[in-house]
Amino acid sequence: MGFSPPLPVLAHTVLGPDGAAPLLFVHGFPVDSRMWSAAAERLAGASRCILPDLRGFGRTPPEPEQSIAAHADDLAALLREIGERRPVTVVGLSMGGIIAFEFFRRYRPMVAAIILVCTRANAETPEGVAKRGAIAEGVLAAGVRGLADTMIGTVLAPGAPRAVRESLYGMMLDQPALGVAAGSRALGGRRESFSTLDAIDVPTLCIAGEEDSITPVELMKAMHEKIRGSRLAVIPASGHVPPMEKTQEFVDVVAGFVAQRPAAAEQPEVR
Numbered sequence: 001m002g003f004s005p006p007l008p009v010l011a012h013t014v015l016g017p018d019g020a021a022p023l024l025f026v027h028g029f030p031v032d033s034r035m036w037s038a039a040a041e042r043l044a045g046a047s048r049c050i051l052p053d054l055r056g057f058g059r060t061p062p063e064p065e066q067s068i069a070a071h072a073d074d075l076a077a078l079l080r081e082i083g084e085r086r087p088v089t090v091v092g093l094s095m096g097g098i099i100a101f102e103f104f105r106r107y108r109p110m111v112a113a114i115i116l117v118c119t120r121a122n123a124e125t126p127e128g129v130a131k132r133g134a135i136a137e138g139v140l141a142a143g144v145r146g147l148a149d150t151m152i153g154t155v156l157a158p159g160a161p162r163a164v165r166e167s168l169y170g171m172m173l174d175q176p177a178l179g180v181a182a183g184s185r186a187l188g189g190r191r192e193s194f195s196t197l198d199a200i201d202v203p204t205l206c207i208a209g210e211e212d213s214i215t216p217v218e219l220m221k222a223m224h225e226k227i228r229g230s231r232l233a234v235i236p237a238s239g240h241v242p243p244m245e246k247t248q249e250f251v252d253v254v255a256g257f258v259a260q261r262p263a264a265a266e267q268p269e270v271r
C-alpha cells in the first residue's frame, strides 16, 4: 500500500516575543513574506509576527496544482506546527485577503480578528479566469519576467520610492514559475466572499491605499460597509502595497487596531 508523507510545513519567519498577540501575515501575488518584513520588524515589539511563504512562493517549494482552500489549510497546519494555540489576527493583502476569507470560513475558532489590506471579495469573472490561465501558461513558457514587467507598472503609486519599486520587482523575479502559475490558477478558481462579509463576527480593519488602482478605495469602502463594526483606514499616497510603500503609516494603523484587542494571554486557547 502506498504512503504519502505529509507535505512540508510552510517556510516562515517569526518575529517578536512568544507571549505577544499573534499576527499572521499572508502575502500577495506574486511575491513572498518579505513584502511584510519592514512593517513586521516595527510591529514585533508588541506582537508575535508570523510570516509564512505560501506554497509555491519564496522559500516554500511549489506544487503543480494549488487552490485558495489549500493555502488556508497550509496556514492552519503552520500554526499547529509552531505551537501557536491562541486565535490569531490574520493580516491579508490582496491574494492574502482572499485567503483570509477562506481561513475564516474553515478555521473560525483560530481567528481573533482580521485585517484586510487592498483586497477583493468577488469571484473571478470568466474573462478573469481566462486571463489567469493565460498568465499561468505564459509564465510556464517564458518565466516570470513578463508578468513582473506588467505588474510593476500598476501595483505601486506613481510616487513610490525607487527602492520600493526595485525591491518589489526583484521579489517578483525571485518566484518560481511553477508556483506563480499554480497561484495564478488558484486565484482564477477562487469562490466569492461577499456572503462571508455578513458572517464576519470578529473585529475587522480594512486598509486601502489612496492611489491603489488594482483594488481601489471604493472597493475597500464597500467591503467595510458590509462587515459589521469594521473600521476603514485609507493610507495616503499609497498604491496596492501599503506595508512597503508607506510602512510607518501602515504600522501605525495596525498597531492602533491591535492595541484595542484583548491581551493575548487573555485569549482562550483554541486546540
Ligand code: MLT
Binding pocket: 027, 028, 029, 030, 093, 094, 095, 096, 187, 214, 240
Ligand atoms: C495581489 O497583490 O495579490 C494581486 O494583485 C492579486 C491579483 O492578481 O488580483
